[in-house]
Amino acid sequence: MKDLKKDLKGKYNGNESNYVLEFLDSENDDNKKSPWTYRFESGFAKLMGVKCAIAHNSGTSTLHSCLDAIGVGFGDEVIMPAQTVSMVAFVTISQNAVPVFADSDPDTFNISPEDFEKKITNKTKAVIPVHMHGLPADLNPIMKIARKHNIVVIEDCAQSILAKYKGKTVGTIGDMASYSFETKKHLSTGEGGMVITNNEDYAVKIRKFGGLGYRTLTGGAGIKPLLPEEFQNPFFKRHDQIGLNYRMPEVVAAIGLAQLERIEFLVERRRKVAEFYLDALNDCDWIIPQKVEADCVHVYWTFTVRYEGMEKHGTSWREFYNAYKNNGGDGFYGGLGLVYQEPFMQEKPFLNHRLPKDHPLLQGKFNYENGLCPIAESTQPKLMQFKTNYRDLEEAKKQGQILKKTIKQIEGK
Numbered sequence: 001m002k003d004l005k006k007d008l009k010g011k012y013n014g015n016e017s018n019y020v021l022e023f024l025d026s027e028n029d030d031n032k033k034s035p036w037t038y039r040f041e042s043g044f045a046k047l048m049g050v051k052c053a054i055a056h057n058s059g060t061s062t063l064h065s066c067l068d069a070i071g072v073g074f075g076d077e078v079i080m081p082a083q084t085v086s087m088v089a090f091v092t093i094s095q096n097a098v099p100v101f102a103d104s105d106p107d108t109f110n111i112s113p114e115d116f117e118k119k120i121t122n123k124t125k126a127v128i129p130v131h132m133h134g135l136p137a138d139l140n141p142i143m144k145i146a147r148k149h150n151i152v153v154i155e156d157c158a159q160s161i162l163a164k165y166k167g168k169t170v171g172t173i174g175d176m177a178s179y180s181f182e183t184k185k186h187l188s189t190g191e192g193g194m195v196i197t198n199n200e201d202y203a204v205k206i207r208k209f210g211g212l213g214y215r216t217l218t219g220g221a222g223i224k225p226l227l228p229e230e231f232q233n234p235f236f237k238r239h240d241q242i243g244l245n246y247r248m249p250e251v252v253a254a255i256g257l258a259q260l261e262r263i264e265f266l267v268e269r270r271r272k273v274a275e276f277y278l279d280a281l282n283d284c285d286w287i288i289p290q291k292v293e294a295d296c297v298h299v300y301w302t303f304t305v306r307y308e309g310m311e312k313h314g315t316s317w318r319e320f321y322n323a324y325k326n327n328g329g330d331g332f333y334g335g336l337g338l339v340y341q342e343p344f345m346q347e348k349p350f351l352n353h354r355l356p357k358d359h360p361l362l363q364g365k366f367n368y369e370n371g372l373c374p375i376a377e378s379t380q381p382k383l384m385q386f387k388t389n390y391r392d393l394e395e396a397k398k399q400g401q402i403l404k405k406t407i408k409q410i411e412g413k
């Protein structure tokens with residue numbers, strides 16, 4: 001068999017293969033003494049400067065555990081951006097709660113603090129600001145409004161690991177924060193997630209919900225030590241709450257730990273890629289990148305812009321896309337469709353199956369019609385998301401040059 005380890009290229013070429021082999025060495029006592037999830041969680045908490053980190057198997061299960069831990073239940077409302085991933089609404093509905101959508105800021109494409117405040121009712125339990133594309137949401141006003149109304153803030157940092165808001169690392173500002181390590185994220189384990197918090201009470205609840213509700217789990221890694229006589233007893237009671245199995249597998253944590261060792265480099269490389277695109281846009285006022293406020297650091301999960309080429313040059317989004325591709329560009333993604341316009345929010349059969357008959361979502365109390373979030377609705381079709389996960393900076397530079405060439409072509413036509 002070929003020695004793959006020797007030839008490993010690409011994104012897992014740090015200590016990943018060593019750690020996986022160490023994990024596979026089942027007779028190695030270190031694996032038992034210091035589980036890989038414990039090492040990964042401790043390293044993650046240290047990097048972020050927080051008390052607790054709880055590894056999960058995805059950035060969806062993390063959000064679910066967060067909502068359960070703060071007691072989100074029947075009829076409670078959770079405010080989230082209209083333009084984000086649908087998973088934020090999935091977990092809300094799974095808790096029998098109601099997703100409430102706040103409009104976007106036209107310049108950052110992140111949640112608008114003003115609209116968040118307008119959407120608060122006496123049922124609002126949580127807000128989930130999502131730092132979209134790697135850019136921090138405007139957290140100072142969000143935190144102020146949330147504190148005034150006693151609303152828990154769950155930062156969704158899936159796309160924004162190590163981004164900075166006014167000098168602080170995102171994820172350390174709200175009450176808790178969620179990360180995803182799916183395959184295209186800065187830190188990738190194939191699938192995986194992490195919650196961080198300084199609130200030990202929440203940490204226990206999060207770990208229990210994601211860890212099968214075992215009574216002896218603690219907020220930090222591990223379980224309360226018990227004597228074998230206690231847990232081998234037939235009358236031993238194990239579960240003091242409902243929990244799901246959202247635990248991160250050990251082998252995944254081994255990969256995560258190796259990725260964590262290189263996370264600064266992985267983030268910096270995406271920022272360098274973004275520089276090539278920013279250079280290409282230097283003299284262009286009709287392709288507008290997300291606005292980065294002072295003292296904020298964008299980590300560019302994608303390089304996302306608002307395209308105004310139709311208004312300015314009569315060139316549609318699709319025509320620009322084709323021209324970029326014809327010039328040798330890799331192509332780019334459009335903006336995610338608004339969550340409330342997705343079929344699962346529009347087609348009642350799904351909701352009927354999911355929710356009790358007297359649920360507010362089935363009583364017509366919430367309107368998810370067009371016009372709900374006008375800025376997000378007008379911005380979304382104009383968004384372009386350029387790839388930043390190039391490992392070869394020369395390749396990325398070429399993409400920047402192709403973008404510039406395409407812009408010049410359209411301007412010259």
Ligand SMILES: Cc1ncc(COP(=O)(O)O)c(C=O)c1O
Nearest residue numbers: 058059060085087158180181182
């Ligand atoms: C902002 C955001 N939140 C949550 C998720 C869900 O993460 P996962 O795919 O790991 O479940 C993702 C990833 O796709 C995401 O980008």
